[in-house]
Every structure is written in structure tokens, then in C-alpha cells.
Amino acid sequence: MAGWRLIMEEKILRLLEQDSTLEHKQIAIMLNITIEEVEAEIAKMFEKGILLKYKALINWEKTDRELVMAQIELRVTPQRGEGFDKVAERIYQYPEVKNVYLMSGGYDISVMIEGRTMKEVALFVAEKLAPMEFVVSTKTHFVLKKYKEEGVIFDEQSKVMLSDVVTDMKPSGIRKFFDVVAQMPDAISLGVGEPDFVTPWHIRDAGIYSLEKGHTYYTSNSGLIQLREEICKYLNRRFNIRYESNEVLVTVGGSEAIDLCVRSIISNGDEVLIPEPSFVCYTPCTQLAGGVPVPIITRAEDEFKLTPEALKNAITPRTKLLILPFPNNPTGAVMTREDLEKIADVLRDTNIMVLSDEIYAELTYNGRHVSFAEIDGMKERTVLVSGFSKAFAMTGWRLGYACGHPDIISAMTKIHQYAIMSSPTTSQYAAIEAMKNGDEDVAKMASEYNYRRRVILEGVRQIGLSCFEPYGAFYVFPNITSTGLSSNEFCELLLKEQKVAVVPGTAFGESGEGFIRCSYAYSINSINEALSRIEKFVKKYR
Numbered sequence: 175m176a177g178w179r180l181i182m183e184e185k186i187l188r189l190l191e192q193d194s195t196l197e198h199k200q201i202a203i204m205l206n207i208t209i210e211e212v213e214a215e216i217a218k219m220f221e222k223g224i225l226l227k228y229k230a231l232i233n234w235e236k237t238d239r240e241l242v243m244a245q246i247e248l249r250v251t252p253q254r255g256e257g258f259d260k261v262a263e264r265i266y267q268y269p270e271v272k273n274v275y276l277m278s279g280g281y282d283i284s285v286m287i288e289g290r291t292m293k294e295v296a297l298f299v300a301e302k303l304a305p306m307e308f309v310v311s312t313k314t315h316f317v318l319k320k321y322k323e324e325g326v327i328f329d330e331q332s333k334v335m336l337s338d339v340v341t342d343m344k345p346s347g348i349r350k351f352f353d354v355v356a357q358m359p360d361a362i363s364l365g366v367g368e369p370d371f372v373t374p375w376h377i378r379d380a381g382i383y384s385l386e387k388g389h390t391y392y393t394s395n396s397g398l399i400q401l402r403e404e405i406c407k408y409l410n411r412r413f414n415i416r417y418e419s420n421e422v423l424v425t426v427g428g429s430e431a432i433d434l435c436v437r438s439i440i441s442n443g444d445e446v447l448i449p450e451p452s453f454v455c456y457t458p459c460t461q462l463a464g465g466v467p468v469p470i471i472t473r474a475e476d477e478f479k480l481t482p483e484a485l486k487n488a489i490t491p492r493t494k495l496l497i498l499p500f501p502n503n504p505t506g507a508v509m510t511r512e513d514l515e516k517i518a519d520v521l522r523d524t525n526i527m528v529l530s531d532e533i534y535a536e537l538t539y540n541g542r543h544v545s546f547a548e549i550d551g552m553k554e555r556t557v558l559v560s561g562f563s564k565a566f567a568m569t570g571w572r573l574g575y576a577c578g579h580p581d582i583i584s585a586m587t588k589i590h591q592y593a594i595m596s597s598p599t600t601s602q603y604a605a606i607e608a609m610k611n612g613d614e615d616v617a618k619m620a621s622e623y624n625y626r627r628r629v630i631l632e633g634v635r636q637i638g639l640s641c642f643e644p645y646g647a648f649y650v651f652p653n654i655t656s657t658g659l660s661s662n663e664f665c666e667l668l669l670k671e672q673k674v675a676v677v678p679g680t681a682f683g684e685s686g687e688g689f690i691r692c693s694y695a696y697s698i699n700s701i702n703e704a705l706s707r708i709e710k711f712v713k714k715y716r
């Protein structure tokens with residue numbers, strides 16, 4: 175038992191050294207022990223004084239945010255013929271290092287680092303300095319306060335003052351488990367909403383060719399004219415919507431387009447209607463723009479569609495913008511032409527603008543996607559947001575676009591030109607190729623997703639979890655209430671016991687309680703293995 179305790183102590187310390195912000199439950203999952211055991215171990219370490227000293231010195235919350243200055247004392251034994259100067263020179267080669275001093279007294283060398291986080295310093299010491307063959311021991315000090323420099327005493331208060339909105343903002347609930355998963359070699363993830371396909375070769379090739387041709391400059395703020403024209407042709411060909419190139423802005427992913435649209439429309443106190451559960455960025459973007467997010471809960475009984483009644487009930491004189499997130503992440507819900515016409519009827523007598531996030535438009539499995547901009551009279555009030563990440567498997571290229579009335583597009587371009595200048599040039603050249611010649615690739619990937627969709631839907635239903643049939647995007651959203659666990663408990667225990675990562679429905683709004691999101695943008699083997707592990711898990715708890 176004493177041996178076990180010492181090993182656990184060592185393991186916990188090693189984890190904390192790498193990431194001191196880890197919560198007890200994350201440590202429990204990683205070490206496959208209970209939270210109570212972690213808590214007991216940590217309490218012991220406090221008693222022994224192992225953690226007290228460390229905690230007293232640093233602010234645990236900020237180890238991977240706040241930039242610090244650190245001094246590392248090294249005891250070294252230079253190799254024969256090398257000498258201390260050579261050792262110092264080798265250490266100085268690391269870009270992290272600001273200064274290296276040869277010392278008299280107890281330690282041989284002192285290394286200064288500035289402008290890195292505590293976590294980065296700790297990793298640098300553990301991974302780069304400590305393993306060097308001549309290093310005998312290391313001792314790291316973080317500078318707590320700069321007291322005086324050239325006669326000036328530094329202000330006590332000189333810490334980073336953050337905006338209230340940002341301080342109150344919660345980090346995205348999607349990413350929470352993935353640092354943990356990354357450290358579990360046999361874990362399976364159905365967590366991330368990103369295609370497992372590599373960008374089709376001819377699209378990558380177009381990006382490479384643009385580099386060969388030397389296209390390494392800024393483009394126009396709005397994006398390459400050729401790309402904007404191709405986007406117009408594509409939208410017309412695929413979705414029967416007509417835009418001119420001056421009605422298109424090329425952005426850094428759909429994400430930037432969403433942010434720009436909200437910021438261009440919303441003033442302090444304006445209300446933004448956000449159907450929920452939905453993608454994680456709409457609420458924080460609204461808050462950053464000074465707006466008030468107003469959730470509209472969608473329900474499994476309504477196939478997670480936005481109903482005209484729910485919309486009517488949410489409208490107030492302060493409502494300025496409605497977000498229409500269909501096909502939906504996380505539910506997979508789609509809105510048919512009829513559904514959209516009913517929404518249009520409610521909006522017709524109002525001045526409410528619409529941000530239609532159609533990033534999954536190409537991934538629908540029950541017929542062609544209908545854009546809200548296609549509905550009679552709705553184009554003028556709609557900002558259509560889309561991009562290349564999902565349909566063309568281009569998440570890392572960071573490219574998206576917004577289409578709408580020239581007035582709103584030029585307002586969005588104003589912000590874009592100050593914040594971004596222009597979207598990545600190489601990605602824009604690749605995207606021209608995607609728009610011109612990518613239809614076949616999209617069809618192939620969509621057909622594979624559709625196959626996986628059927629497998630996973632049937633799988634979760636056979637396990638006994640009720641699940642609404644999703645016709646869009648690449649997610650299923652099963653109801654897990656029959657297990658008696660909350661969404662969060664389900665996900666944490668599933669990861670701990672069966673090493674499968676899925677996302678709690680609550681990451682997409684409180685109304686996601688009782689559900690989990692499973693992405694099927696993963697290989698069929700991973701899906702099948704995950705299903706059999708989920709089955710074992712559900713049987714245990716039901």
C-alpha cells in the first residue's frame with residue numbers, strides 16, 4: 175500500500191508539473207483511480223508540504239495564460255574538453271532562452287527566460303534542459319514581482335486588466351476532454367466536429383501551385399475577386415441563390431464571418447435570438463458585441479427545428495438579429511423549405527436581420543439543402559455564412575465567407591480590414607479550385623458520412639438510447655437520461671471507464687442537458703468500437 179501511494183504521489187506530481195491547472199477529476203481519469211483517491215493523495219501531499227510550497231508561489235489558474243519571467247539554476251558537469259562556455263553556448267541556442275550566466279557559488283549556470291507561460295517554462299525545463307547529457311540538476315524560480323528596474327519601482331497593481339465580458343466567458347465545453355484524451359493512447363474519440371478526410375489532392379495542389387507561382391502577398395480585403403466570383407457561381411449552381419461578387423466577403427473560417435456579422439449589426443443591449451442547442455460561438459460573439467443573447471429552446475419532439483411559435487414568443491422590441499443554425503451542430507436537425515417559409519412569415523413584418531449559418535449545407539441526407547436566402551423576400555435581410563472547413567475537409571486552411579446585402583458586407587469588411595487585413599492567400603487559391611472542381615469530392619465524402627450516420631444511429635438505438643434521426647451535418651444527439659446520469663457525468667465516466675470521448679449536450683447550451691453529441695466524422699472502425707464500449711457502459715448504469 176505504501177508503495178502504491180508513493181507511485182501515485184509521483185504520478186500525480188508528474189501530471190501537475192506538466193499542467194498544474196488539471197482538475198482532480200481529470201487526474202482521476204488519467205490515472206484510472208477515483209476522485210476520492212486523488213483528493214486523499216493531494217491532501218497528503220499538502221500535509222507533507224510537497225504541494226504547499228509550490229501553491230504558495232504560483233497562481234494555479236493562470237499557469238498557461240500569464241506570461242512570466244523565470245530563472246533556472248543548473249548544476250552541470252561539462253563533457254571532457256567542453257568547458258562551461260560550450261555548455262552555456264549550447265543552452266543559449268534555444269529560442270526560449272533570453273540570457274545565460276556562468277555563476278560562482280552553488281550553481282554553475284543560470285538561465286533566464288522571459289515572456290513565456292509557467293507551463294511553457296516547466297515543459298522547457300523538463301523536456302529540453304533536464305535531458306541534456308551534462309545537466310545534473312535543475313532548480314526553477316518564477317519571478318513573482320519586478321521590484322525595481324533602473325531606479326523605478328514597479329506598481330503593485332501592474333497586472334493584466336481583462337475586460338469583464340472576457341473574464342466571465344466560459345471556455346468552450348467541446349475542447350474540455352481532448353487534452354485528457356490526447357494522453358490516453360487507447361482512447362477513442364467521437365468528440366471533435368472535424369472531417370477525418372484530408373483535403374482532396376487537387377485542392378491542396380492548387381494551394382501548393384500558388385506558392386510556387388509566388389502568390390505570397392495580401393489579397394484585396396474582401397478576398398480575391400476570382401474566388402468571390404467562383405463562390406457566386408457555386409452558390410447559384412448548388413443552391414440556386416444569386417449573389418454578385420460585391421456581396422461576398424472572404425473570411426478566416428465561418429467563425430470570423432459569424433463574429434463580423436454580429437458585430438456589424440449589434441449595438442449595446444440589442445437582443446440576438448439563438449436557437450439552442452447550437453454551435454458554441456453565437457453566445458460569446460453576441461456578448462462581446464454588447465448584445466444580449468436570448469436562447470430559444472428547440473426540442474427533440476419538434477426534430478430540434480425552430481418553430482414559428484417559439485420564434486414569435488421570443489421577439490421583443492429590442493430583437494435585432496436571429497441566428498438560424500441549420501443544418502445544426504450538435505443536433506443534426508435541418509429545416510425544410512416549408513419550415514423556413516413559416517419562419518419567414520413571422521419575420522416579414524419586422525426589421526429583424528438573420529444570420530443563416532449554412533456551413534453544413536452540402537452535408538444533408540434527405541434532399542438538397544434550402545438556404546434561407548432562397549425564401550421569397552428574405553435575401554435582403556439575410557447574411558449567409560458558409561465556408562470550406564466541413565464540406566471540403568479544409569478546417570486547417572481557415573477559410574469561409576459571408577454573403578449579403580452590399581451595405582452589411584461593406585460594414586463587415588471594415589472590421590475585417592482592421593482586424594485581419596485579408597484571409598490567407600494560399601487558402602484562397604486552393605478554394606478557387608474547390609469551388610470550380612470540388613463537387614465530386616463533396617459528393618463522395620457526403621455519401622460516406624451518410625453510411626456512417628446510418629450505422630451510428632442504428633447502433634445507439636440498439637443500445638437503447640432514444641435518438642432523433644438527424645438529416646444534416648455529421649452528428650447524432652442521443653438522449654442519455656435513461657442511464658440516470660447527467661450529460662457531464664455520462665461523458666466523464668464514459669471516458670474514465672471505457673475510454674470513449676463524446677461531448678456533453680450542455681456544451682451547446684443548458685437545454686442540451688440529457689443529451690450527448692457523437693460526431694460520425696470518424697472511421698467506421700472507430701465508430702463500431704466506440705458503440706460496443708458505449709453499450710457496455712450503458713448496460714452497467716441502466
Ligand SMILES: Cc1ncc(COP(=O)(O)O)c(C=O)c1O
Nearest residue numbers: 427428429453503533561563574
Ligand atoms: C455550425 C458551425 N458554424 C461555424 C463553424 C466554424 O467553422 P470554421 O470557422 O472552421 O469555418 C462550425 C465549426 O465547427 C460550426 O459547427
